[in-house]
Every structure is written in C-alpha cells, then in structure tokens.
Amino acid sequence: MKRKGFIFYLRIYCKILAQDLKSKMSYRADFIISTIGMIFTNISGFVSFWILFRNFPSINGWSYYEMLFLYGFSLVSLTPVQCFFDNNWSLRQNVYSGDFIKYCFRPINMFFYYQSEVFDIKGLGQLAFGIGTLIYSWAKIGLAFTPLMLLKMIVFLLTASLIMIALQNAAAATCFWIQNSFYVLDLAFRFRDYAKYPVTIFSPIFRFIFTFVMPIAFIAYYPSLVILRPHEIPLLSWLSPVIGILFFWASYKIWMHGAMKYSGTGS
Secondary structure (H helix, E strand, C coil): CCCCCHHHHHHHHHHHHHHHHHHHHCCHHHHHHHHHHHHHHHHHHHHHHHHHHHHCCEECCEEHHHHHHHHHHHHHHHHHHHHHCHHHHHHHHHHHHCHHHHHHHCCCCHHHHHHHCCCCCCHHHHHHHHHHHHHHHHHHHCCCCCHHHHHHHHHHHHHHHHHHHHHHHHHHHHHHCCCCCHHHHHHHHHHHHHHHCCHHHCCHHHHHHHHHHCCHHHCCHHHHHHHHCCCCCCHHHHCHHHHHHHHHHHHHHHHHHHHHHCCCCCC
16 A cells, blocks of 8 residues: 655644544534633643742742743643643543544554544644743743744654643543543543643652653753753753653554554443
C-alpha cells in the first residue's frame, strides 16, 4: 500500500476539523458556558499565586513573577494536549462499547484518525491566557527579548508539550488492557497541576518521581530555566527536547500496540 505523506494527512485533518467545529457551533450555549468555565479556572490559578505571595515574598528562591512565568509556561505547553488530544478521554468508552472497531478498517493511521476527530476549541482560551501571563511576567522580571530568545521559547514550549501529550496517550492506552483505566488517565491529568511549581520546592523523593517516573518537571520547570536562568541551566533542561520526543514516540508505540491488538468487545 502506498505510504501517505504529510499533505495528505493535513488535508484530511482540515476536513475533519471543519466538521467537528460545525457540530460544536450548533450548541453555542454549551460552548460559551464551558469556555467561561475554562477562563475562570485559569483566573483562579492566577489568584492563588497572588494570595500566596502576599504572605511569602519568595518560595525557595523563586519570586512571584518567576512563579507566574512557570504558571503561564505550563498553560501554554498544556494547550496542545487540550486542543488536539482531548479525544483520549473518550477512548475507554469507545473501546468497551466496541465503537473503536471502526478505526481499525480505515486506510489511514489509527492514532491520527482517532485523535483528529475532536478539537477542543476551549483550549484556545487557555492559550491566550497563558501567553498573556507569560508576557506580563516576562516584562516584570525584565528578561531580554531577542529573536534567539523567542526561538528558544517556541522550541522548549513545543517539546514541553510532548511530555504531557505522552503522559496522556500512555495513560489513555491502558484501557486496552485495564478495565478501570479511567483512574490511570485521571491520575495523569491531576499530576499536571504540579507542573506549574519548581521541582526544587518538593522533597528529594518527589523530585525524583517528578523527574524520572512521572516527568511533569519537564512540562514547565526544566524547559523554562533556559529562559529564566540562562546562566545556571542544568543538563536536564538542554535534554528536554530529546526527552520530549522520546516520550512521545514511546507513548505513540504503546497506544498503537494496544489499538492493533484490539478485536472488539468479544460479544
């Protein structure tokens, strides 16, 4: 069978995306309410930092604006998983109901086809809030802005996104083997809340877990050090792009392995 290229998949994705957006716009009240909810959720995170730093000028050497930078960085880096991989939350239901079988007979990549069916437009509100938070904290910290700095920012934001995408892909894929897999996916989702904090504020045990077991420290902490503290960048920060790519590739293989072994509900 002829191997399909990038242009083919891009055209397919645009068509699927258009249909998904049309269906969402037909329920405008639901879209508006959920978008407002997303905005207030992000605002609450902003307010929590403000309340915390009214009592403490810094936390383990991290100032208010540096923590705010981490928060904005985590919001932006989490946007791709929110927008493009939200269908992972429905994978368990599709597998157990037998509906997933339809993806096994399409002449395109199963992972691409499944993930492209849903685009969570609410994530764009999160992206805008995250960018605004980054710009505000960037100005308050007094960081220099150069084309090279912007390039570093884009590269490390993208590679940081791969970590959360990989965690969600792998967690969602457990439904191919585990019946109560929702709790695995929910755990991976809840761990992302710790991404907005510097890993140095945790105990050594949790530093190890958040770096090498559940690597949420690579969602914001290690990548953002390249921008925030260019004179004291640890090796793990420079390795973030490689680690992000490797984790994403591994999660893709796990997801596809489960999907290829799927044979319906058995009923």
